[in-house]
Amino acid sequence: MMKILFVGLGGVGGYYGGKTAKAWEGGKEHEVLFLARGEHLRAIRENGLHVTAVDEEFVARPFLASDDPREFGTVDLAVFAVKGYDLKKAALQAAPAIGADTLVLPLLNGVNSPDILREVLPPCRMLNGCVYISTRIDAPGKVRQTGGNRKMFFGPVSGAAEGLRPVEELFRKSGIDASLVENVNEVVWTKFIFMAPFAGVTSLFSRTFGEVLAGEDSQPMLEGMMREIRALSELKGVGLPADIVELSLAKGVAFPPDTKSSMQLDCEKGRRTEIETFLGFVVREGERLGTDVSLTRGVYDALRMRTDHPCGCPQDTEEKKP
Structure with missing residues (x-):
């Protein structure tokens, strides 16, 4: 079992987090956690996360959604999907859930996200990645995908990628077109x-x-x-x-x-x-x-x-x- 935390439930985090939470709803095989806040968090807690994609529509219900990372314990994988200007703040907030063996995967537009994360997170296993998708928040608790091929690429900042095959498999079983790559940079x-x-x-x-x-x-x-x-x-x-x-x-x-x-x-x-x-x-x-x-x-x-x-x-x- 893996404990997967999505930090930031905007358009990108909402789509990929929603797909993952929907696939593993109930937490019997994997626990999918959402770190969110405000009206968005309240709507997700009450009615789930409504995701409208170009080819499907579904409601995702995470194992736990909270604005307090201490409720999650130490997670196995933390996916950061926030805007670049919010990354440092999001990392500081999520830090209590990050341990030495936690895989940390930023899915941002910039190339230096791992460097920013290392500044504020405790020692962890750093990855990097990117996605090709256009998304937006329609309303609290509602996310819409408007374009893009939705592909995800990820891999280790340094070292061999082969040990991350279980993560790739988890994403793919969630219906995500994810590719583990050696040359993620x-x-x-x-x-x-x-x-x-x-x-x-x-x-x-x-x-x-x-x-x-x-x-x-x-x-x-x-x-x-x-x-x-x-x-x-x-x-x-x-x-x-x-x-x-x-x-x-x-x-x-x-x-x-x-x-x-x-x-x-x-x-x-x-x-x-x-x-x-x-x-x-x-x-x-x-x-x-x-x-x-x-x-x-x-x-x-x-x-x-x-x-x-x-x-x-x-x-x-x-x-x-x-």
Whole structure:
């Protein structure tokens, strides 16, 4: 039996946590636990978590849902599915449930989630991962998947992956398209080199994917930012394909031209954004390692200064500007 804790029951955590809880309802084989709060927690406790996907709809009832991690005891697997700006706070809250043998799996947009988690969690077994899904909270206790192929990739930050096959099997038996990979850092950076530039450039110009790719000013900026991240990945020891920039641009072309990035949507709605996760990290690490990140720095600075703009991005005040 495994005790699996999902930290953060927003769109991503709600979908994957919901699938896992539904598969193992009752706790006879595995106990699925939700760390949530507020109205969302109350709704889950009273009526379960309602998940609406593109091909199914179901109600998931976890073994236990609470805002107090001490109620869970020490868990075997902790899945963090929060926004980058909430990761440190979520880790501090979940820390009482983390032990030396706990597997910790962040499913975030950034590439440095394990480093952030190590700062605040007790010693544990660190993994990393990413998912390809679009989701949102419709109302307290209700989560909707709107797009994406829903694939999950995960693996150890260091060491062999083979010992994690039982986790892969657990996810797959939950109906999740999960793949255990040896080179998880490459997989996470492959997503990041696509997402971070698109997030920054679509937000800066207030343009869709198609408009950015067609823009004489925005397309070269987008491609240049990808090349900066490619150079940074090399300095970080992450081996990406030689044609990763071309592959990432082609991935953007394959999206519907009216697609907006999640950060752009957050900007437009006046919500807090993941600017530090996407751009701040590149700026700080690039300058620390001595590689040119001037394009990313320019977009980062411009978005941070746009606080009085109608589409200005609310800033992540927990991070310091370098």
